[in-house]
Amino acid sequence: MRALRPILHNPLTQTAICWLVASYIRLVWRTGQWTILGAELPNALQREERPFIAAFWHGRLAMMPFSLGAEKTGIHVMISTHRDGRLISRAVEYLGVTTVAGSTSKGGVNAVRQAIRILKNNKILAITPDGPRGPRMRASEGVVALARHTGAPVFPVSYSTSRRKVFGSWDRFVLPLPFSRGYFVWGPAVTVDTKAGPEAMEAARHKVESALNATTAEADQLCGQPTIQPADAVPLAKVSR
Numbered sequence: 001m002r003a004l005r006p007i008l009h010n011p012l013t014q015t016a017i018c019w020l021v022a023s024y025i026r027l028v029w030r031t032g033q034w035t036i037l038g039a040e041l042p043n044a045l046q047r048e049e050r051p052f053i054a055a056f057w058h059g060r061l062a063m064m065p066f067s068l069g070a071e072k073t074g075i076h077v078m079i080s081t082h083r084d085g086r087l088i089s090r091a092v093e094y095l096g097v098t099t100v101a102g103s104t105s106k107g108g109v110n111a112v113r114q115a116i117r118i119l120k121n122n123k124i125l126a127i128t129p130d131g132p133r134g135p136r137m138r139a140s141e142g143v144v145a146l147a148r149h150t151g152a153p154v155f156p157v158s159y160s161t162s163r164r165k166v167f168g169s170w171d172r173f174v175l176p177l178p179f180s181r182g183y184f185v186w187g188p189a190v191t192v193d194t195k196a197g198p199e200a201m202e203a204a205r206h207k208v209e210s211a212l213n214a215t216t217a218e219a220d221q222l223c224g225q226p227t228i229q230p231a232d233a234v235p236l237a238k239v240s241r
Helices: 002-008 011-031 040-047 083-093 109-120 142-150 198-222
Strands: 033-037 052-055 075-079 098-101 124-127 154-161 164-166 174-176 181-186
Touching (some): 011 083, 040 154, 075 109, 083 098, 098 109, 109 124, 124 142, 142 154, 142 198, 154 174, 154 198
Parallel strands (some): 033 181, 052 124, 052 154, 075 098, 075 124
Antiparallel strands (some): 154 181
16 A cells, blocks of 8 residues: 555656546546425525535535536635645536535634634625534534624535445444435525524534534435434534634
8 A cells, every 4th residue: 555655645646536537427427316495595595695604514526516406606615735635626627616625613713714704795605514524524614603703694515326235434424326316405504693602503513513413414315325423522622713
């Protein structure tokens, strides 16, 4: 494996890998039979050029560029600066998605500033509330902090497919397979008052987490798949990022 590292770290190799990943995702989209549920309001906001936050679990990242239908412009996805995150960032950019380097975790001040600027400019920001390192399917406070600061609503969204591979990674990453039947499920908006205090913020965080787990379970059920369970809950002080 060590002998392969120089090859895998080569910029040309990484470019090829990212292109292949994007091509695979596009293949899954084009060969699948897709149904999108509950996207009427997010689509309307996009047409009206009004901002919102799309929240999805890290393990459901693969097909999110298509969560509003065909490839959309004006969507910005926040992805970590870790090496794997940089590769994912380059891959989704081939699908017409703009990426924001960083996360709402500690040290992510510049990323948060970029995220606020994006929302203030009436764009769509997509974020993984359990990224970049978990715990799986547990929302951090970062997503609701952005909603409070900008007034943008948070829409939970998830997907599942009838044919897939689930990896043993911390996020139980879902790799959809071609020629699948797939469902995207959008949940109702979660709004956060710009003057929300700690209790209201925690209630909003819990609401986002519960809604995301509900949409994920619904998508899995529609595709005949077992529902992936969240990791054990941890104290809020450890979850907040």
